[in-house]
Amino acid sequence: KAGVTQTPRYLIKTRGQQVTLSCSPISGHRSVSWYQQTPGQGLQFLFEYFSETQRNKGNFPGRFSGRQFSNSRSEMNVSTLELGDSALYLCASSWLLGTGKHSGELFFGEGSRLTVL
Amino acid sequence: SQQGEEDPQALSIQEGENATMNCSYKTSINNLQWYRQNSGRGLVHLILIRSNEREKHSGRLRVTLDTSKKSSSLLITASRAADTASYFCATAPRDGGYQKVTFGTGTKLQVIP
Numbered sequence: 001k002a003g004v005t006q007t008p009r010y011l012i013k014t015r016g017q018q019v020t021l022s023c024s025p026i027s028g029h030r031s032v033s034w035y036q037q038t039p040g041q042g043l044q045f046l047f048e049y050f051s052e053t054q055r056n057k058g059n060f061p062g063r064f065s066g067r068q069f070s071n072s073r074s075e076m077n078v079s080t081l082e083l084g085d086s087a088l089y090l091c092a093s094s095w096l097l098g099t100g101k102h103s104g105e106l107f108f109g110e111g112s113r114l115t116v117l
Numbered sequence: 118s119q120q121g122e123e124d125p126q127a128l129s130i131q132e133g134e135n136a137t138m139n140c141s142y143k144t145s146i147n148n149l150q151w152y153r154q155n156s157g158r159g160l161v162h163l164i165l166i167r168s169n170e171r172e173k174h175s176g177r178l179r180v181t182l183d184t185s186k187k188s189s190s191l192l193i194t195a196s197r198a199a200d201t202a203s204y205f206c207a208t209a210p211r212d213g214g215y216q217k218v219t220f221g222t223g224t225k226l227q228v229i230p
Contacts, residue, residue: 004159033218043205043220056217090159104148104209106218108159 002027004109006091012115018079021112025072025093032074033106034066037088046089049074050096078114086116121206121221129227136193138224140206141186147209149182150218151191154203163191163204168211198230 005024013019025032034046045058049068066076072093078085092106121142130136142149148167152160166173166182166189173180179192193200206221 035220042222045217045219048217058217088157092160104150104165104218105162106150106152106160106207107162108152110159111157113157 004091004093004107006089006109006112008112009110010113010115012117013081014117015081015083017081018077019081019114020075020077021089021091021114023074023076023091023093023109025074025091026095026107029093029095029107030072031094031096032068032072033092033094034074034076035090035092036060037090037111038086043090046076081116083116086114088113121208121219123204123206123221123224125224126222127225127227129229130196132196132198132228132230134196136196136200136226136228138191138204138226140189140191140221142189142206142208142221143187144208145211146184147211149180149189150207150209151178151180151189152205152207152220154205154223156202160205193226196226196228198228200226201228202226 007022031050033048036044047054047066048056052068063079068074088111090111092108094106121140124139146168150165151163154160164175164180166180177194182189203223203225205223207218209218
């Protein structure tokens with residue numbers, strides 16, 4: 001079974017631009033979560049999607065947005081990039097129990113490393 | 118904001134020794150997990166312990182959970198150079214939003230051959 005795939009792996013942008021990152025979850029996983037990882041703030045939860053709906057959101061400004069498609073693939077977008085947005089963006093998928101509850105285990109992709117100049 | 122904090126922040130040991138990392142968290146949890154991250158890569162799930170469990174083993178890993186103290190520990194026995202990585206604890210909250218898994222600050226482990 002293929003793992004979580006994130007594209008692109010590396011990208012460089014300049015301040016003010018926008019970026020879109022893509023995540024393909026493991027087949028059968030319907031929950032997709034996004035995290036931002038920086039040396040200063042560590043791993044910060046961005047948002048989680050299930051069945052094309054955002055169920056939880058972290059404490060990030062509105063410049064950070066996401067969506068999920070009917071095939072569970074997800075994208076996140078950051079508009080008006082700032083230097084502080086430079087980070088490793090990690091996507092994780094998980095399967096859900098019959099009740100809709102989270103199985104607990106997250107399967108991570110290798111991440112998209114964004115550098116903002 | 119971080120849900121958990123790990124201690125120590127960094128740990129350096131000789132191959133063959135045991136490594137112990139501790140995690141403290143703030144709110145009531147549904148479960149607690151430990152993950153490993155090799156430099157600049159994605160995280161790999163190691164073990165999950167539920168709030169009603171006190172100890173769990175998986176290979177060379179032993180995890181304990183004390184919900185009264187809101188703390189957990191990860192023990193890696195007979196460490197190997199390949200165990201060199203950062204280790205994170207993560208918690209899923211008990212009351213709703215259990216899919217919002219939040220991570221601790223991490224412990225950087227170096228195993229010297």
